[in-house]
Amino acid sequence: MFKFLHIGLLVFGAAFGISARAESVLFLNPGSTEEAFWISYSQFMQSAARNLGIDLQILYSQRQPELTLAQARIALQGPSRPDYLVFVNEQYIAPQILRLAQGSGVKLFMVNAALTPNQQALLGERADRIGSLVPNDEEGGYMMMKELIRLHPPVASDRQIEVLAFSGLKITPSAQLREHGMQRALAEHPQVRLRQLVYSGWTQQRAYEQARQLVKRYPEVSLVWSANDEMAFGAMRAFVETGKTPGKDVLFSAVNTSPAALQAVVDGRLSALVGGHFTLGGWALVELHDHELGVDLDQYGGRDRQIPLLQLVDKAHARQMLAMGKAPNYDVNFRQLSAKGRPASYRYPFDLQTLMH
Structure with a gap:
């Protein structure tokens, strides 16, 4: 230190x-x-x-x-x-x-x-x-969850859509606000059920270790909400190891317009990204x-x-921002x-x- x-x-x-x-x-x-x-x-x-x-x-x-x-x-x-x-x-x-x-x-x-x-x-x-x-952290968390739900294929009225959520640190205002936004979106969709919220300290490795356990515990999860990009990629790695395809079997969201996150939007691995x-x-x-x-x-x-x-970053915006990032x-x-x-x-x-x- x-x-x-x-x-x-x-x-x-x-x-x-x-x-x-x-x-x-x-x-x-x-x-x-x-x-x-x-x-x-x-x-x-x-x-x-x-x-x-x-x-x-x-x-x-x-x-x-x-x-x-x-x-x-x-x-x-x-x-x-x-x-x-x-x-x-x-x-x-x-x-x-x-x-x-x-x-x-x-x-x-x-x-x-x-x-x-x-x-x-x-x-x-x-x-x-x-x-x-x-x-607008609260709104960011809300927009991500709403977009995941919007993109999820329809399910029978007697079935639930299961979600896992990965947040940062309990004592960080941005993490708390993004969680509040996510919970607000979930309250509008009773058919969507949050199975578990975990704190991964913003890190990819921690989210990966947690997701390996959670994938076994909740095999029906099809939506994964993450409060930043690193945790989304950690969770994604655990799901890929079980044979699931991001963007098809499981939809992922993230915050931050890192080059890796923008590329994942272009590739279809990240379904909802907010940044700016x-x-x-x-x-x-x-x-x-x-x-x-x-x-x-x-x-x-x-x-x-x-x-x-x-704001939500779609594929066109992601391509534009990737190109823009090359001009420091x-x-x-x-x-x-x-x-x-x-x-x-x-x-x-x-x-x-x-x-x-």
Whole structure:
């Protein structure tokens, strides 16, 4: 753990110590350097930072919240502080980061998971908290389940359609919200029965190990809902080992537009995919850059916003996104999205369509 921290903070200190040309931003990436989602998330942020002229540094915590807090402590209380700290309320650590930030002069922005209503009530308003951007996680979970049910072949009225669900971590807001969405969809379809929900910690290997047991326990399962792509692929591997064909005998869903997930949609192995929230960090930088320019974010859609980034990705979109992924700059002019000088009716066009122009 401390190897990552030491290396990351050496780079961090050097970068912010020498630069006075632009606003400096540190992003505490909660993911692993081996997770396709968090890597693509960082790449999109880097593309935005280059276009906007922002001095961006990114530190990964390898899914260890205690490492995120150690990184935050040095960033907020050390000698080389960024202008802005961008972070995720992963495993509900935001209150601790807000406490560390007290009096630091660093401005705070949350992405992907913001303060819960309870945390907000306890912490109150803070002048250093600039805002937050989160995706429509609950709706994403709902859309995936609805699409799986829509695609399932009709069954006799006296028969049930059986589902298995693979979620991330119980203490991660995005996992909980996606589960709520799934349960909402199931409530609309009494003929569809959830046999078991398991927590696979977002990892392919864990989902595979669990699915090997569950396939034996529930041989009639024909729908598999997963809260990310890695877990979907783990579950899929277990079903393939029993001789079942993904997309025919069993329909799978996933979240995240990783190249592997997009290819699985094109190939028909993934039947329902939602994605688009890897762009959140990049959009956040547009808002931070505007804040630096004196823009009042409240005038342009609110300081704390949920945006409908999670959308169903069909085969045509998947092919387009696979091609787009080969251009690492994403060909987005982030500067043009600025609200600076715009009428009060302007709303930031933060969606997949902006990417696929």
